[in-house]
Amino acid sequence: MSKHSRKLAKLVDNSPKVETAVLVALIHQNETEVLVHEHLDELAFLTETLGAKAVHRFTQSMDKPDPRTFVGSGKFEDIRSYIEHFEVDMVIFDEDLSPSQVKILENELKIKVYDRSMLILDIFLNRAQSAQAKTQVELARFQYLLPRLTRMWTHLERQRGGTATRGGAGEKEIETDKRDIRRKIDILKEKLKKIEKQGQTQRKSREGIVRVALVGYTNVGKSTLMNLLTKENILAENKLFATVDSTVRKVVLENIPFLISDTVGFIRKLPTHLIESFKSTLSEIEEADLLVHVVDIAHPGYQDQITVVNQTLSEMGAGDKPVIMVFNKIDIAPKMPSEEKLMEMSEFEVEQANFIDFDKLEESYVKKSAINPVFMAAEDGTNIEGFRTAIIAEVKKIHKKMYPHYLDDEVLDLSQYPEED
Incomplete structure (x- = not known):
């Protein structure tokens, strides 16, 4: 099916869209390919728990991640080509990414980029019910996002944006966002202290x-x-x-x-x-x-x-x-x-x-x-x-x-x- 045909099929299909994802993992020196695919099975299950569908996996044998794109240049181009051809919505890495890697990958691939921690945090955010759990997850999420702010992060209240939100925000706005996050972290910490005091009273009982x-x-x-x-x-x-x-x-x-x-x-x-x-x-x-x-x-x-x-x-x-x-x-x-x-x-x-x-x-x-x-x-x-x-x-x-x-x-x-x- 051509790219044009797929777009037409999407217009005709009125069913709720399930986001698609590709999974990426490295095979380190002390790991086997079988073990890494077991880890990717778990990552696929995490992806499903978030509400998306893993459609393809990419692995590469490397002692340590590339400081820019996590994988090597050849594998990165394979990933980019697959994402563009099949119009994939997100890419998920089975390890944590550095703030600079997140920025480079989002700019290059022009889709949502998750690492393992971010994926788990979003799942927790979706599944938390009590005030305590919600506050704890929000706090952890903001603490994780603070050093990872890029030009994509212009509205903190929304979920991670796609290509429509790319560009336009300057360094001044990023600093404003950072101050906003730090303020939210302080508020959440104080809220959590009050909730924990109530919990201590309940546990004493x-x-x-x-x-x-x-x-x-x-x-x-x-x-x-x-x-x-x-x-x-x-x-x-x-x-x-x-x-x-x-x-x-x-x-x-x-x-x-x-x-x-x-x-x-x-x-x-x-x-x-x-x-x-x-x-x-x-x-x-x-x-x-x-x-x-x-x-x-x-x-x-x-x-x-x-x-x-x-x-x-x-x-x-x-x-x-x-x-x-x-x-x-x-x-x-x-x-x-x-x-x-x-x-x-x-x-x-x-x-x-x-x-x-x-x-x-x-x-x-x-x-x-x-x-x-x-x-x-x-x-x-x-x-x-x-x-x-x-x-x-x-x-x-x-x-x-x-x-x-x-x-x-x-x-x-x-x-x-x-x-x-």
């Missing part, structure tokens, strides 16, 4: 009750698991960062009350400034007595995701808390088949299948900690009883330390522990 936090990589099923445990209707979607706001609910199992919170999911290369701005929300993790680390065992890179979560927890100072490992989505995971079935398969087929031996996996985690892992499928409730048994066993241990003389037929008054969204 929970003293004396065991607190449990669900943690894990994004889109592993934490919200679905919380719905299953609490019989609530918390948003659970097959999208990255379906949960941005922390949600706290009361649960009573075997006459033992505790609070459980669903927190924002972690992700590879989660922007540092975003973690910083979300400290008050992530305090649900920092102040928890017990962490439930939910893992999507059906994901081919689940081991890497576990590493990302553990590293983030350590950076937050929560790496030494007791943890229940919950391997979720066993219903769609490639379970190890019988020996007879294995004998019928070639070595290549077995290797490609990435079968999981649940028995060996359980054995390895039992060796690492005194807490047995739980294998379940929150979507259909498979082994929910096993999860309940595991969580109440750990909650009882903590509760016993708080109330050594607690009677079996005595239940705490939970009216003093309000629910939160």
Whole structure:
């Protein structure tokens, strides 16, 4: 189809337009092409979560990004040609770009340019519901944009502009915009301080009750698991960062009350400034007595995701808390088949299948900690009883330390522990 025909088709098509994007990543010296394409799979999912569609991928083996255009000159021309030919709306890079790179790329390609951090920030901005989450994301976004102002940034209230907004704004207007952003940052910081004070008061009201936090990589099923445990209707979607706001609910199992919170999911290369701005929300993790680390065992890179979560927890100072490992989505995971079935398969087929031996996996985690892992499928409730048994066993241990003389037929008054969204 010619460019003219595509334009005519667009005029005839009255359906809502879905923006298109090309994805760009470098293959560094210590990375394989397979690994980088797994990272691009995640970037494509992030793109979909934003509401756009990834239509093509570009990769290049380089030790470090080109200081001007991120990729080499030849690859850059390939990207430019593809964008012009297929009228692509945006280009998304799987690493953070410098302010000068953003400026050069926008001027040269004449479309919207996202790096990984900007993409995640915009997703958070779209999905935040509470005043606290919205304020935190806006603050992180302005802090990220401040050094990246170019002549395109003439109106701070709108989303990133395209070619129609290019040109015309001078250095004087850019400085005015920078002062405007700094003023907004100061206002948001003050607003956040007030919100955090309210949050501290709410958290103090929970003293004396065991607190449990669900943690894990994004889109592993934490919200679905919380719905299953609490019989609530918390948003659970097959999208990255379906949960941005922390949600706290009361649960009573075997006459033992505790609070459980669903927190924002972690992700590879989660922007540092975003973690910083979300400290008050992530305090649900920092102040928890017990962490439930939910893992999507059906994901081919689940081991890497576990590493990302553990590293983030350590950076937050929560790496030494007791943890229940919950391997979720066993219903769609490639379970190890019988020996007879294995004998019928070639070595290549077995290797490609990435079968999981649940028995060996359980054995390895039992060796690492005194807490047995739980294998379940929150979507259909498979082994929910096993999860309940595991969580109440750990909650009882903590509760016993708080109330050594607690009677079996005595239940705490939970009216003093309000629910939160």
